Amino acid sequence: MSVNKVIKRVTTSTIKEMKLRGEKISMLTGYDYSMARALDDAGLDIILVGDSAANVFAGYDTTLPITLDHMIYHASAVARAATRAMVLVDLPFGEYQGSVENAYHAGVRMMKESGAHALKLEGGIEIIDNIKKIIQAGIPVCGHLGLTPQAIYQFGDFGVRAKEEAEAEKLKSDALALQEAGCFAVVLEKIPSKLAEEVTKSLRIPTIGIGAGNACDGQVLVVNDMLGLTKDFKPKFLRQYLHLYEEITNAAAQYVADVKSADYPNEKEQY
Structure with a gap:
């Protein structure tokens, strides 16, 4: 008699417990059902439905053009595929930087319509009241500090952030504020590894790094970059595990050659 194996869902509690016992947290982006199913089967802890879909799926230079409707579409596809991994989704630019009420309604709509398990928002003390309102509604929130792509025009480029003391001190203050607001984790993007280590040690909640060194409690990459699907994009922090652009x-x-030569389909490939 066979017994079906029970798959335990990764939750915010799971993530916090992983930090306590020193187990690293694995996260990759995912934007569609087929990719999410493969990532889930691989044992990934968190699938991030990133607004980077604007770049890798739609070809935009920044994440700014993607809409809430677009993100709900991608997140719902991923949520239908993932049976183990937590599905974390970005709220897109313009949906939460304004009023508390607008942020609340965007967060609720995302959770109701997508089936995701948690939201990620970029920024610190400037949006802390909006984050608190979303959390008070029972929605888990992951913060995001350092290079925050939704603010790229303010930064001027995609370079390393918080290299100077003033910005580093603000980042540390923001991280503590996010923790006290009730965030269950925080992403640290493209900051010096020593600063990321200091922040990680100062927080009770996990840090997830991307270009932030090995001391973070976990790591995240854009799956298209990790698989070598993104042509001519090879930042220092990226490890490519495949080279799918060339293979595809x-x-x-x-x-094309087989079709042109009438080699495909052959006799075994037709009815």
Whole structure:
């Protein structure tokens, strides 16, 4: 008699417990059902439905154009695939930086319509009241500090953040404020590794790094970058585990050649 294995969902409590016992947290982005299913089967802890879909799916230079409707579409596809991983989704630019009420309604709509388990918001003390309102509604929130892509025009480039003392001190204050507001984790993007280590040690909640060194409690990458699907994008922090752009190009070129030569379909590939 076979017994079905019970798959235990990764939750905010799971993530916090992983920090306490020193177990690293794995996170990758995912934007569609097929990719999310593969990532979930791989044992990933968190699938981030990032607003980076604006870049890797739609071809925009920044994350700013993606809308709440777009993010709900991507998040719902991922949520249907993931049976173990936590599904964390970005609230897009413009949906939470304004009034507390607008942020609250955007967060509630995302949770109701997408089936996601938690939200990620970029920023610190400037949006702390908005974050508190969302958390008070029972919605888990992950913060995001350092390089915050939704503020790219303010920064001027995608360089390393918080290299100077004033910005580093603000980042540390923001991280503590996010923790006290009730965030269950915080992403640290493109900051010096020593600063990330200091922040990680100062917090009770986990830190997830991207270009922030090995001392963070976990790591996240854009899955298209990690798989080598993004052409000509190789920042210092990126480790490519495959080179799918070249492999897909070669496979498609072979298909074109087979069709042109009438080699495909052959007798075994037709009815």
